[in-house]
Amino acid sequence: MEKSLIDMRFEDIEENLKVIRENISRAAVSSGREPSSVHLMAVTKTVEPIYINHAILQGIDLIGENRVQEFLAKEPELELGNCSAHLIGHLQSNKVKKIIGKVSVIQSVDSVGLAKEISKHAGNAGIVQDILLEINAGSEDSKFGFELDEVKEKTLEIAEIDNIRVKGLMCVAPICDEKRKLLKIFENIYNKFIDIRAEKRDNINMDILSMGMSGDYETAIEGGSNLVRVGSAIFGPRIYSDKH
Ligand SMILES: *Cc1c(COP(=O)(O)O)cnc(C)c1O
Numbered sequence: 001m002e003k004s005l006i007d008m009r010f011e012d013i014e015e016n017l018k019v020i021r022e023n024i025s026r027a028a029v030s031s032g033r034e035p036s037s038v039h040l041m042a043v044t045k046t047v048e049p050i051y052i053n054h055a056i057l058q059g060i061d062l063i064g065e066n067r068v069q070e071f072l073a074k075e076p077e078l079e080l081g082n083c084s085a086h087l088i089g090h091l092q093s094n095k096v097k098k099i100i101g102k103v104s105v106i107q108s109v110d111s112v113g114l115a116k117e118i119s120k121h122a123g124n125a126g127i128v129q130d131i132l133l134e135i136n137a138g139s140e141d142s143k144f145g146f147e148l149d150e151v152k153e154k155t156l157e158i159a160e161i162d163n164i165r166v167k168g169l170m171c172v173a174p175i176c177d178e179k180r181k182l183l184k185i186f187e188n189i190y191n192k193f194i195d196i197r198a199e200k201r202d203n204i205n206m207d208i209l210s211m212g213m214s215g216d217y218e219t220a221i222e223g224g225s226n227l228v229r230v231g232s233a234i235f236g237p238r239i240y241s242d243k244h
Pocket of ligand 1: 043045066088089172213214215229230231232233
């Protein structure tokens with residue numbers, strides 16, 4: 001029987017995951033860490049639930065979505081089981097209410113105002129929302145985020161806000177052909193992560209350093225990342241419709 005397009009894509013996802021997991025292990029080991037210390041997130045923006053569910057069947061236990069609306073629209077069809085979801089895209093204040101309690105971590109907190117808005121709605125929902133603070137690493141794609149030299153001060157300020165817990169930092173690195181330059185960017189953020197982690201505050205638990213995407217996850221791991229957000233290298237090129 002001829003293979004359907006769906007089956008072919010399932011096989012691609014399986015093969016891609018195998019390769020990526022090997023690459024992650026190699027990068028971790030070559031920087032003196034356990035392969036299991038690096039968490040693989042499957043970034044699922046624009047990906048239909050059937051393929052997301054297939055990735056979950058292949059052991060993916062963390063997905064990342066960029067847009068509140070898109071995630072909420074797909075969520076009923078997702079067979080998440082033990083798989084968690086994080087929000088990784090820019091979050092507008094007027095969308096906060098909809099996403100509170102729906103994702104375990106909001107990775108893209110890029111202002112004190114947004115942290116306060118999250119606090120308000122988390123309080124109303126009776127939960128503590130875990131967040132990461134986004135660093136502006138100079139990417140064209142994402143001009144959002146705190147500057148590296150202000151993020152410590154901002155973290156300490158945000159840590160005073162109720163109903164949220166700062167779990168770490170995230171960044172979208174710029175496209176950069178020079179590996180040394182890129183590695184330096186990741187290392188600088190890693191150093192800041194360690195610096196903030198040394199501050200012992202109630203609401204700061206610096207566990208997650210979310211750096212690295214399809215094009216740069218191995219370099220990010222060498223630079224100290226413990227969570228890589230990989231989309232197109234798993235699911236293939238994204239096809240944007242204007243539905244979302
Ligand atoms: C889309 C996206 C990714 C994944 O990008 P790929 O290059 O497809 O791996 C990771 N992080 C964020 C914030 C994204 O928006």
